[in-house]
Amino acid sequence: MREFTVKHIVAIGIGAAVFFILKRFVTIPTGVPNTDIATAYPFLALLGVIYGPIVAGLAGFIGHAVGDLTTYGAWWSWIIASGFIGVFFGLLAKQIPINAGIFGKKEIIKFLVGETIANLVAWVVIAPVGDILIYAEAPSKVFTQGIVAGLTNAVVTGVIGIILLKAYAQTKTKKGSLIKESD
Template sequence: MKKNLFSTKTIVAVGIGAAVFVILGRFAAIPTGVPNTTIETSYAFLALMSIVFGPAAGLLIGFIGHALKDLLFYGAPWWSWVAVSGFVGLCFGLVWKKINIDEGVFAKKQIITFNITQATAQAIGWFLLAPVLDILIYAEPVNKVFTQAIVAGIANIVSVGVLGTLLLLAYAKTRVKTGSLQKDA
């Protein structure tokens, strides 16, 4: 199935996805003990939406969802991490063609592809981009931002690896496998 990057369905998915990202980011996040750093379930949901709707939706859901969450609950967006959330959503979505979850299959090959992609994207985003942007944009102390980013990155890689994989497995089971329906004679 060819996906239109900005179809009505995708735009609606971005709106709903961003809203769910905000809710999960606020009410389903687990504190880590490191200031302003939590274990986020919202990235597992972002992974699902990115794989189902593609990279443009992933980018927008991550960016808009994170910006709204920060604005609503902290008073202002923390733009460096907002940008990384968009980057991560984009990267998750880049493998939607390889995974093709709409075929109803999310087996070993797709699980491995997904988890290599998500771990790589998040490592780049959280271990490199987030702390460097924090330093450049906000002049934050190096030790502080790298500690926060490493804790957030590891937490997000694990949560997406477990919860994201489970969400994608569940979603795949709702899809009809290609060639599984036959016409009765």
């Protein structure tokens, strides 16, 4: 990561707040207990690609923790998974030059592959294993929750994430796209 600035600290705070609001109030029930389709992860992907792994990791971790603490209490295995997924999304910044206004087919494919891997590792491995180790939860229950969360979050992050990243890229000026007019 480049130099860590006040802008990054502000991005963590705003990112955690937006993540909390989306995670807490803009979800769709899946029918599997305690497992919703979350709209917070496409936003976290945008934050990660723009600002990098530290900002997105902390925003995901803090936002999820605040969300849990304002409802049923901290569920650390899933909070840790949200932090991990933010870090992973941030690592995509090296592959996707979004701040240069570039988000074409090649970048979309990299994003879809990366976000799908991140969602599956976070929700099918990290969260369920954490549930078993920390809370002694039944493996069949937590792996079912994890698989549903991993698949639905991968789809939602892919669809909404592409829209967000494409829109953001269009606000940036591509290098060499401006030409000097002659008098």
